[in-house]
Amino acid sequence: MAPPGSKGFGQSPFPGGVDRGLTLESISALFPVFEQASAGAISVDAESRLTWINDSYCRLLGIEDPEAVIGRPVAEVIPATRMPEVVRSGRPLLLDIMEYRGQQLVVMRLPVFNDAGTEVQGAVAFVLYDDLQPLTPLVSKYRRLQSDLAAAKRALAKRGARYEMADFVGASAAVLEVKRRARLAAARNTPVLLLGETGTGKEVLAQAVHASSLRAERPFVAVNVAAIPDNLLEAEFFGVAPGAYTGADKRQRQGKFQLADGGTLFLDEVGDMPGHLQAKLLRALQEGEVEPLGSNEVAPVDVRVIAATSRNLEEMVAAGSFRADLYYRLNVLSIRVPTLRERLVDLGILCDTILEKLAAESGEPRAEITAEAINVLRQHDWPGNIRELRNTLEQTLALNEECSVIDVPQLLTALPAPARRGRQPGVPSAPVRPLQEAVRDAERSAIHNALTASGGNKAQAARLLGIPRSVLYEKLGRLADMSENPDE
Numbered sequence: 001m002a003p004p005g006s007k008g009f010g011q012s013p014f015p016g017g018v019d020r021g022l023t024l025e026s027i028s029a030l031f032p033v034f035e036q037a038s039a040g041a042i043s044v045d046a047e048s049r050l051t052w053i054n055d056s057y058c059r060l061l062g063i064e065d066p067e068a069v070i071g072r073p074v075a076e077v078i079p080a081t082r083m084p085e086v087v088r089s090g091r092p093l094l095l096d097i098m099e100y101r102g103q104q105l106v107v108m109r110l111p112v113f114n115d116a117g118t119e120v121q122g123a124v125a126f127v128l129y130d131d132l133q134p135l136t137p138l139v140s141k142y143r144r145l146q147s148d149l150a151a152a153k154r155a156l157a158k159r160g161a162r163y164e165m166a167d168f169v170g171a172s173a174a175v176l177e178v179k180r181r182a183r184l185a186a187a188r189n190t191p192v193l194l195l196g197e198t199g200t201g202k203e204v205l206a207q208a209v210h211a212s213s214l215r216a217e218r219p220f221v222a223v224n225v226a227a228i229p230d231n232l233l234e235a236e237f238f239g240v241a242p243g244a245y246t247g248a249d250k251r252q253r254q255g256k257f258q259l260a261d262g263g264t265l266f267l268d269e270v271g272d273m274p275g276h277l278q279a280k281l282l283r284a285l286q287e288g289e290v291e292p293l294g295s296n297e298v299a300p301v302d303v304r305v306i307a308a309t310s311r312n313l314e315e316m317v318a319a320g321s322f323r324a325d326l327y328y329r330l331n332v333l334s335i336r337v338p339t340l341r342e343r344l345v346d347l348g349i350l351c352d353t354i355l356e357k358l359a360a361e362s363g364e365p366r367a368e369i370t371a372e373a374i375n376v377l378r379q380h381d382w383p384g385n386i387r388e389l390r391n392t393l394e395q396t397l398a399l400n401e402e403c404s405v406i407d408v409p410q411l412l413t414a415l416p417a418p419a420r421r422g423r424q425p426g427v428p429s430a431p432v433r434p435l436q437e438a439v440r441d442a443e444r445s446a447i448h449n450a451l452t453a454s455g456g457n458k459a460q461a462a463r464l465l466g467i468p469r470s471v472l473y474e475k476l477g478r479l480a481d482m483s484e485n486p487d488e
């Protein structure tokens with residue numbers, strides 16, 4: 001039956017029109033059909049007191065003396081009933097599952113209106129099924145879909161965070177301390193600040209903290225502040241309201257904060273954040289709300305922030321280029337991630353893990369590395385840290401076909417020049433040459449090192465070298481000219 005006021009199409013089944021709720025008169029024709037087809041029926045008055053109950057419902061509920069329950073509030077007789085809600089709202093509950101002493105009953109509840117259709121004068125209810133058996137296929141399909149959904153959500157969350165605590169490899173005292181603090185961070189919900197040079201594993205650690213936290217099943221969203229042009233950062237972080245500017249999407253575009261809702265947002269290179277956005281980030285952290293670009297409304301977000309930087313934030317605060325209030329907000333729990341130079345004892349285990357990963361990625365047999373080769377690696381300074389170590393091992397394998405054991409000669413094909421010279425005190429490490437030539441070679445080697453460490457990323461290499469990107473391009477151009485005309 002169409003509810004009062006609803007629209008429909010085609011020829012109406014009720015030519016006289018339907019403009020009232022169910023009245024006693026209209027329900028009386030249908031009542032016997034429902035009553036006999038169902039496993040039980042009751043009616044209540046405008047105060048939700050039981051006015052009538054049939055035999056089968058009494059049997060179902062185990063009521064021996066029906067007279068004793070008539071006139072009592074229905075909720076006293078059937079504690080899980082929602083009849084009072086139907087009487088109060090005047091809205092039917094067409095299908096509901098109600099628990100009664102361990103059984104699950106599928107029930108339908110309908111409000112009953114007075115003749116004028118203006119006031120609820122009670123309600124009737126029918127037990128459609130007293131056993132879920134006939135609904136089993138439906139229920140099991142629902143359960144299967146629920147568990148597929150949960151599995152898909154878990155897989156999605158894992159895709160966000162690929163690393164766990166065990167992936168932060170190392171057994172040195174410095175690494176054990178890092179892991180102790182990371183576990184502490186995982187158990188809390190406060191912001192975490194990861195400090196360390198490029199390639200030391202800050203992102204690995206951020207993912208590990210997320211994976212060990214209560215938010216592990218929720219998203220892990222990473223954003224590298226240095227990699228996004230300043231004018232796009234605000235939209236990237238906080239999203240864009242529909243039609244915020246000419247050409248903007250008609251729909252709302254979610255920012256990283258909204259995408260990370262319920263989970264963790266990893267802000268890499270937070271020291272590169274421009275001033276005006278630092279204020280907005282501070283507000284998001286303090287108030288737990290964000291304001292999409294072009295919107296005057298704020299939206300609540302529940303995000304745990306892990307920030308990382310290779311820059312000296314304290315110095316930046318002193319110089320006025322990083323807000324002190326944001327710094328203190330981010331620096332609730334800080335973890336200094338050690339450089340590879342500080343934990344050379346971990347070289348062996350790191351090489352082992354990296355070679356294992358490289359084999360899994362390429363499908364080739366796993367290569368071994370000799371103790372002598374590791375000794376050579378120990379001589380190097382590793383400005384690009386573990387990322388550089390990984391690149392060096394990857395290049396060694398690429399340059400030495402079918403290499404099953406990496407020994408010193410294989411390693412030297414890929415290792416940047418300075419480490420090859422070794423450190424022999426008292427013996428010149430290279431022939432004495434004119435200073436200009438030595439400086440040029442040192443510059444070439446420093447640039448080569450930085451590019452290897454950054455995996456060819458020139459912006460990152462320039463940062464490692466402590467020079468602007470434009471200067472790096474200029475130097476690369478000059479070095480290229482020199483290799484073409486070596487006598488210049």
Ligand SMILES: Nc1ncnc2c1ncn2[C@@H]1O[C@H](COP(=O)(O)OP(=O)(O)OP(=O)(O)O)[C@@H](O)[C@H]1O
Pocket residue numbers: 167168169170196197198199200201202203204205268310353386387390
């Ligand atoms: N402790 C570790 N154990 C194993 N692998 C590591 C470890 N730390 C880093 N790596 C590997 O080194 C590479 C660089 O790590 P990651 O990106 O986490 O460094 P980062 O400090 O965040 O660098 P950046 O500051 O340049 O973003 C990755 O390939 C990562 O798998």
